[in-house]
Amino acid sequence: MKKTYYITIIGCQMNKSDSERIAGYLEERGYALSDSRDKADLVVVTTCGVRQSAEDRVYGLIPKIKKTNPKVKIILTGCLSSRKDVRGRLKKYVDIWMPITELESLADKLGIENGKSSSLSGYLAINPKYNSKFSAFVPIGNGCDNFCSYCVVPYARGREVYRDADEILKEVEGLVGKGYREIILIAQNVNSYQSKIPNFKFQIPNKFKIQNSKSKIINFPDLLKLANDIPGDFWIRFSTSHPKDMSDDLISAVAECENVCEHIHLPVQAGDNEILRRMNRKYTAEYYAGLIKKIRRKIEGVCVTTDVIVGFPGETEEQFNKTVDLFKQIKFYLAYVSQYSPRYGTASAKMEDDTPKEEKKRREDVLMDILRKTAFEENKKYIGKNAEVLIEGINRKGELFGKTRTFKNVKIRIGHNKLRVTNLVGKFINVQINKAEGFGLEGEVVK
Ligand code: SF4
CATH class of the missing domain: 3.30.750.210 (Transcription Regulator spoIIAA)
Structure with a gap:
């Protein structure tokens, strides 16, 4: 019987992509995907260290996996896999520590035949198993x-x-x-x-x-x-x-x-130049705003989204208000707003994390309120127009959902022909938009 594996992914799209290469690597070497983490011979946890909450999930998860499946081999990869403090904390549960760039030598660590030789691109050249x-x-x-x-x-x-x-x-x-x-x-x-x-x-x-x-x-x-x-x-x-x-x-x-x-995701991180300097971002708020103007002038109908951090060490109310002004000026469609948390080993971890949690939350809420308004205003412009949508699936209400080229979520009500609906997943369809919401659109299939 084949040995089995299971992968738990925490974190970003890079971790999702890495996990597809891990799956491809293991299946080429005779492992089969298990439908349960509790029965798998091997559990790979792809970890994220970008936020404290993601890190805390790992500390809760790893002992739980070993408890419910004592015979399992746990492989820990991703952002936390090289950190000495994490290795110390989880050493009695984790069998193999694997920074992702070492994926090609995993077979040796598992004591199985390695097979394929490595390429110049390293682990990125491994054939993935796409999800x-x-x-x-x-x-x-x-x-x-x-x-x-x-x-x-x-x-x-x-x-x-x-x-x-x-x-x-x-x-x-x-x-x-x-x-x-x-x-x-x-x-x-x-x-x-x-x-x-x-x-x-x-x-x-x-x-x-x-x-x-x-x-x-x-x-x-x-x-x-x-x-x-x-x-x-x-x-x-x-x-x-x-x-x-x-x-x-x-x-x-x-x-x-x-x-x-026509979608550009361009992390701004802060709207104040002193904070940007201390973040080592190497641009100013004025440069960023000018860049967005240029992007909007040259790419017709482009949608701009961003990432931003609130409560960076030393961020005063006045400095935060510069981010507020930038949000009002640029009118982003979407932003991933993070409350700052110090990350082990980074330069800013040596600075005093001096903004209280409640104040970080308040700053996040202020930006989200602006976003909701600017996104809604932009979405209203779509009403009455047709948009090409890539259908991603069917939600619980039986509606199709997908995205436009400009990264806008669209829900589509459709008649009762379930087979026809299922066949549309993964296809481009033309949709007439008839409703705008805060962060999404609704429409009907154009006949
Ligand atoms: S550009 Fe900055 S925020 Fe982005 S991955 Fe590199 S160091 Fe991290």
Whole structure:
């Protein structure tokens, strides 16, 4: 009988993507997916250290897994896997500590045949087992060189490493060939992507000129254009971008490439320049606002979303109000608002975390109130218009749900033909929008 595995994922889309590669790796080596964590021979926990709440979940979960399944082997990977304090705290429960960049040597640690040889792109070259049949994360790199003062990623994942353009494009081409409709290119910092041309073998009818051909480097705008030219009916999204690396070439590529969606997620993190300086973000609020203006001018109908942290060490009421002003000025569609919590080993962990919890919560609520209003105003503009929607599933009320190219959630009421409804999952359909809500839209299928 085959040995079985189960994966529990905590955290971001990079962790979800890593888990698809872990699943692919284990299945190539004879493991089968278990339908229960309590019966699996191997449980992999993909951890997140970006927020304290995510870390606390791990401390609760790991002992529980061992208690309900004493014979299980626990593999801990993700952001917490290299941290000495976490290793000390969980050492009696965890059997294998595996920073994700060491995935290729997992077989040795499990005492099984390793099989495949490693590639220059490291673990990113492993064949994944995709979770969805129509939407796929395609990692283009791993790690970060930016060292924002609050962030664990450069310590947890290491410095930036990028995959060959050739390998990425082959993965995208394979997915599109299998009928995938949404390709999400991901890395901690997609827009600092670079791949050297000497390794570049991929051939497609390419109507765009590779801009940096003289320097023999493929950068992110080039990669987008090349992926865009793969024949097929599909969308491309990408995440996450750093404002300092958001070049004019990249904005033009998004505007020109018909398969690239009109959605830019651009973390601002704060609206006050002194806080931005102490966060080591390397831009000012004025630069950021100017960038958004440019993006909106060049990419028709673009939707802009962001990340922001409230209660960073030393953030005064006056400094927070600069973030409030920026939110009112820019009118984001969506923002992931985090209450600051010090992260082990980072530069800001040495600063005094001096904003009380209740005040952080109040600041979060202030920004969410602005967002609800600005998102609703933007959504109202869609009423009476048609939008192409990628259907992601059916909710409990029997309504279809999906997203527009501009990352807006849409619910669609549909008649009683259940088979027809089920067949629409993973397809593009044309929807007439007839209602706007705070963060979503409602509509009907255009006949
Ligand atoms: S850019 Fe900053 S916030 Fe983003 S992963 Fe790198 S260090 Fe972390």
